Amino acid sequence: xxxxxxxxxxxxxxxxxxxxxxxxxxxxxxxxxxxxxxxxxxxxxxxxxxxxxxxxxxxxxxxxxxxxxxxxxxxxxxxxxxxxxxxxxxxxxxxxxxxxxxxxxxxxxxxxxxxxxxxxxxxxxxxxxxxxxxxxxxxxxxxxxxxxxxxxxxxxxxxxxxxxxxxxxxxxxxxxxxxxxxxxxxxxxxxxxxxxxxxxxxxxxxxxxxxxxxxxxxxxxxxxxxxxxxxxxxxxxxxxxxxxxxxxxxxxxxxxxxxxxxxxxxxxxxxxxxxxxxxxxxxxxxxxxxxxxxxxxxxxxxxxxxxxxxxxxxxxxxxxxxxxxxxxxxxxx
Amino acid sequence: xxxxxxxxxxxxxxxxxxxxxxxxxxxxxxxxxxxxxxxxxxxxxxxxxxxxxxxxxxxxxxxxxxxxxxxxxxxxxxxxxxxxxxxxxxxxxxxxxxxxxxxxxxxxxxxxxxxxxxxxxxxxxxxxxxxxxxxxxxxxxxxxxxxxxxxxxxxxxxxxxxxxxxxxxxxxxxxxxxxxxxxxxxxxxxxxxxxxxxxxxxxxxxxxxxxxxxxxxxxxxxxxxxxxxxxxxxxxxxxxxxxxxxxxxxxxxxxxxxxxxxxxxxxxxxxxxxxxxxxxxxxxxxxxxxxxxxxxxxxxxxxxxxxxxxxxxxxxxxxxxxxxxxxxxxxxxxxxxxxxxxxxxxxxxxxxxxxxxxxxxxxxxxxxxxxxxxxxxxxxxxxxxxxxxxxxxxxxxxxxxxxxxxxxxxxxxxxxxxxxxxxxxxxx
Numbered sequence: 001x002x003x004x005x006x007x008x009x010x011x012x013x014x015x016x017x018x019x020x021x022x023x024x025x026x027x028x029x030x031x032x033x034x035x036x037x038x039x040x041x042x043x044x045x046x047x048x049x050x051x052x053x054x055x056x057x058x059x060x061x062x063x064x065x066x067x068x069x070x071x072x073x074x075x076x077x078x079x080x081x082x083x084x085x086x087x088x089x090x091x092x093x094x095x096x097x098x099x100x101x102x103x104x105x106x107x108x109x110x111x112x113x114x115x116x117x118x119x120x121x122x123x124x125x126x127x128x129x130x131x132x133x134x135x136x137x138x139x140x141x142x143x144x145x146x147x148x149x150x151x152x153x154x155x156x157x158x159x160x161x162x163x164x165x166x167x168x169x170x171x172x173x174x175x176x177x178x179x180x181x182x183x184x185x186x187x188x189x190x191x192x193x194x195x196x197x198x199x200x201x202x203x204x205x206x207x208x209x210x211x212x213x214x215x216x217x218x219x220x221x222x223x224x225x226x227x228x229x230x231x232x233x234x235x236x237x238x239x240x241x242x243x244x245x246x247x248x249x250x251x252x253x254x255x256x257x258x259x260x261x262x263x264x265x266x267x268x269x270x271x272x273x274x275x276x277x278x279x280x281x282x283x284x285x286x287x288x289x290x291x292x293x294x295x296x297x298x299x300x301x302x303x304x305x306x307x308x309x310x311x312x313x314x315x316x317x318x319x320x321x322x323x324x325x326x327x328x329x330x331x332x333x
Numbered sequence: 334x335x336x337x338x339x340x341x342x343x344x345x346x347x348x349x350x351x352x353x354x355x356x357x358x359x360x361x362x363x364x365x366x367x368x369x370x371x372x373x374x375x376x377x378x379x380x381x382x383x384x385x386x387x388x389x390x391x392x393x394x395x396x397x398x399x400x401x402x403x404x405x406x407x408x409x410x411x412x413x414x415x416x417x418x419x420x421x422x423x424x425x426x427x428x429x430x431x432x433x434x435x436x437x438x439x440x441x442x443x444x445x446x447x448x449x450x451x452x453x454x455x456x457x458x459x460x461x462x463x464x465x466x467x468x469x470x471x472x473x474x475x476x477x478x479x480x481x482x483x484x485x486x487x488x489x490x491x492x493x494x495x496x497x498x499x500x501x502x503x504x505x506x507x508x509x510x511x512x513x514x515x516x517x518x519x520x521x522x523x524x525x526x527x528x529x530x531x532x533x534x535x536x537x538x539x540x541x542x543x544x545x546x547x548x549x550x551x552x553x554x555x556x557x558x559x560x561x562x563x564x565x566x567x568x569x570x571x572x573x574x575x576x577x578x579x580x581x582x583x584x585x586x587x588x589x590x591x592x593x594x595x596x597x598x599x600x601x602x603x604x605x606x607x608x609x610x611x612x613x614x615x616x617x618x619x620x621x622x623x624x625x626x627x628x629x630x631x632x633x634x635x636x637x638x639x640x641x642x643x644x645x646x647x648x649x650x651x652x653x654x655x656x657x658x659x660x661x662x663x664x665x666x667x668x669x670x671x672x673x674x675x676x677x678x679x680x681x682x683x684x685x686x687x688x689x690x691x692x693x694x695x696x697x698x699x700x701x702x703x704x705x706x707x708x709x710x711x712x713x714x715x716x717x718x719x720x721x722x723x724x725x726x727x728x729x730x731x732x733x734x735x736x737x738x739x740x741x742x743x744x745x746x747x748x749x750x751x752x753x754x755x756x757x758x759x760x761x
Contacts, residue, residue: 006608021537100653120655121539122609130653143657144539183539207536208544214537 006128013318016137017311018124019146020187028155028191034310035156035303041078042305051313052079058111060102061140062088062118067277068140068150071301072115075308081316084111099123100130107132113316114138121145121180136315138308144180150276151184153307154233155192157300161272162230165189169196171219171226171267173257174235174284175205181276182235186214200225201257204246222257227266234259234275234284250283259285261292272296337365337712337755338380341373345385345716349392350689351705360390362712365755369708385716388749391688392704393425393713395695397515397593398569399644399666401427401458402733404445405434410646410733412446416455418666418732420759423715423748424642426696426703427456430515431463432490438463438474440482447483455758457713459699461515462487464503470494473503477510485699488515488569491616495521497554504564513565513698516555518576519617523547528657530618534603541657543618548576556583559590567698568592570643572617574627581636591698592636594628595643596672597663597738599681601625605738611652611659612738615643629681632690639695640673642666646734664734667725671744674719678745684719712755721747 007016007023014027041049057076059069069085076083088102099118106114113136116124121143128137141147162168170189176182176199189197197216199206211218219225226232242250259273273285273294281287289295340362347358347370354370361368361377368374399419402410419427429446431437437446443460450458462479464487466472476487487507493516494500507514524547529535531542552568556579559566571577571592580592597615602622605613613619631637645662652659673691676682682690692704703713724743727735751759 098650098654118655120657121541122657123655125609126611126655142539142655144541146539180539183537207539208531208542209533209536213533 006125009318014311014314015318016124016128017148017315018128018137018139020148020151020184020191021146023191025191025193028152028188031152031307031310031314032156032159034314035152035306038306038309039303041309042302048078048080050080052076052081052316055081055112055316056084056110057081057113057115057312058084058086058106060086060088060106060114060116062099062116062123063141065117065140067301068117071304072140072308075305075312078305079309079313081312099127103127103131107135112136112319113312115140117141119143134319136319138311138315141180144178144183146184147180148184149304149308149311150181151188152311153300153304154185154274154276155188156303156307157274157296158231158272160299160303161296165192165194168194168231169198169229170194170231170233171198171200171229172233172235173200173222173225173259175237175241176201176210176235177205177207178238178241179235183214185233186216190215198225198229202247222259222263223266226264229267229271232259232264232267232271232273234273236276236278237280237284239280254283258283259289261288264289264294274300277301337362339363339378340752340755341379341382342385342390342714342716343382345388345390347390347706348685348688349706350685351392351693352707354706355685360706360714362752362755365712367706367708367710367712370706383716383750385749388716388718389684390714390716392692392706393715393751393753394423394669394691395699395704396424396427396644396666396669397639397641397695397698398430398595399424399427399642400432400646400662401429402646403433403449404442409648409651412449412458413453413455414733415644415646415666416450416453419456420751420753421731421748422666422669423717423751424666424669425457425713425715425751425753426459428459428461428485428699430461430488430490432468432492436463436468437461437484438466438468440475440478443479443482443484454753454756456753459483459485461485464489464507464514465494465499468492470496470499473499473506476507476512480510480512485701486513486515486567489517491517491519493517493519493521493551497558500555501558501562504558504562504566508562508564513567513700515567515569516551517570517617518548518551518555518568520547520550523550527618528614528661529606530603530620532603532621534606538606538609540606545573545575545620548573548617549579552576552579556580556588556590560588563589565589570595570598570617571628571637572598572620572624574624577627577631577636581631584636591638593639593641593695593698594632594637595665596640596669597643597665599625599629599632599640599676600672601738609656610738611654611656612663612736614656614659614661615663616661629676632676633681633686638690639698640690641695642669644732646732647736649735652736662736664732664737666732667730668737668739668744670717670748671746674746712752714750714752715748716750717746717748719746721745723747
């Protein structure tokens with residue numbers, strides 16, 4: 001039995017953006033092309049386009065975030081949408097309100113789109129399954145599952161420097177096990193045709209059967225893993241993973257998996273270095289690399305706004321298209 | 334039993350695994366017991382005759398694990414609501430785990446469950462007593478008293494004992510009274526926080542995993558303790574190929590261990606979680622297709638001697654949320670027969686073997702004289718149409734818990750009559 005992709009409408013257009021999984025290369029390329037077009041908006045004197053005027057976007061963050069929430073807010077504002085920021089982690093759920101109650105209440109205020117972050121995998125899918133038909137859900141990170149806009153901004157950043165995905169070697173380094181970013185990146189890279197995707201981590205930070213699950217290769221040695229890589233993506237490592245059963249110390253982690261100029265020497269000379277931020281300097285990488293000539297970390301931030309504009313405008317735009325003219329006529333009759 | 338009518342069930346295909354009988358035969362009941370099989374005793378005048386032509390007549394099913402949620406969780410289900418579901422499913426005896434509120438750790442609570450079920454008279458409920466007080470895994474319960482109060486076995490529901498010394502002592506004390514111990518083989522630390530099999534699907538979806546070793550570590554520990562203490566243990570709900578392999582090896586050496594499997598584990602796999610279906614959030618988790626196949630083989634070869642519903646009815650809210658936050662378990666009573674028949678259709682078991690694992694198989698684990706048809710035994714019977722096709726829908730679902738992944742799926746096999754102690758407790 002095949003269940004239709006919950007993020008696409010009957011015509012195969014983007015309705016929600018929940019995960020990269022199940023989306024076609026064509027659709028991902030369309031998102032990147034649209035985002036590319038939005039990059040210019042920030043250069044204009046008036047940094048706005050009227051694409052989503054009259055739409056209401058609610059940022060629903062059940063988990064704290066500054067950077068991601070801010071870029072979503074800016075993206076929505078540049079599309080001329082109205083934005084509500086709700087930091088749920090400190091308000092409603094503390095009073096026992098469920099995810100569904102929160103959704104229903106905001107739907108009653110005629111919100112058109114929810115940007116959701118939550119600590120549990122599957123939250124965005126759950127909300128999409130229960131949202132009113134005219135509402136779109138954008139996943140801004142659910143548990144360890146997916147962070148699709150982060151992955152797409154990374155793809156845009158890669159494409160700006162390395163236009164041909166089919167020729168690339170990409171290495172992802174760090175806490176793959178707990179990372180929704182890595183999961184979305186791996187699926188996006190494979191969908192876009194990258195032949196050689198590697199994950200590099202100690203075994204405690206690699207999920208079971210990662211190679212089979214994502215079509216990647218696992219390495220436990222950093223220099224070996226980044227050899228001839230065109231792109232090196234460093235993941236943020238949570239401080240609470242240290243001094244646990246997962247990792248002994250920051251010291252040993254940096255000694256083995258921290259990125260330095262020396263360890264980067266096996267990569268291609270024109271390799272770029274990425275990080276979703278915020279960086280733990282001296283843990284994931286040293287400052288020389290983070291601020292060095294290969295680092296494209298700040299470009300990622302800029303691209304993040306454009307990608308989020310693309311995804312939001314596509315989903316909101318398709319809401320209009322979702323109603324066929326005959327239905328609209330019937331509604332007016 | 335008082336008020337039980339004199340009944341004749343005629344023309345049905347009578348299957349009784351205990352005696353090996355499989356033939357079209359009439360059966361005659363009086364005073365709640367089987368009076369005769371075949372020709373009616375001379376002068377027998379039934380109050381009613383049931384025409385079971387084209388149907389199977391077999392012992393009522395014995396379900397080793399079905400939660401009825403009473404006392405304490407009546408927002409999910411009650412003994413009355415789940416009694417109706419059991420009767421409609423052909424289940425005449427069910428064991429309810431001790432994780433009620435209060436916990437079944439005293440004779441008083443065990444008797445309460447017994448009394449309420451007797452009052453409703455829809456299904457015989459045998460409460461599994463708690464092995465440790467409050468299921469806390471620290472101090473053992475008054476096991477002798479629980480046995481006297483009607484508990485056929487003791488267990489820890491889904492809260493395995495962490496302390497291996499406590500586990501050992503509890504097994505020894507239970508062995509004193511010949512009480513079997515039901516154990517969910519799940520290492521509490523290795524499974525902590527997990528909601529899916531640690532494997533391909535869990536990895537792809539980023540669901541916190543429960544590794545195979547969570548089961549095998551527990552199986553290894555408890556087999557070693559059973560061997561050391563001579564206690565009789567029963568693994569309630571095995572889910573892995575390696576787990577059943579270890580059980581088979583231990584049984585071959587004479588360790589007093591048995592095992593069962595929940596019916597859904599024989600059909601669903603980790604792949605059923607791919608769309609975050611909260612009704613497939615189960616403990617133990619749905620494993621790989623290879624595990625499923627190994628469980629089927631173990632069932633066919635008699636390593637596993639019983640199947641059960643592992644019925645866990647929930648209120649709708651318990652399943653409405655991001656998958657890891659939802660309560661695990663599915664409402665399984667009403668799919669017992671159709672899933673068991675699917676084992677026959679797929680060639681895992683023949684009809685006799687399938688019925689055996691729902692009747693004498695589990696009854697012998699409980700060491701109770703149940704699940705067989707012979708003159709003089711209690712007339713607990715199930716009459717079913719193996720070819721009836723139906724589709725579960727919320728409107729026709731009987732259990733208070735509608736949390737089943739089989740809702741809306743076409744099923745084959747439906748109960749026509751259920752008799753408990755000679756009384757018709759369900760008829761379609």
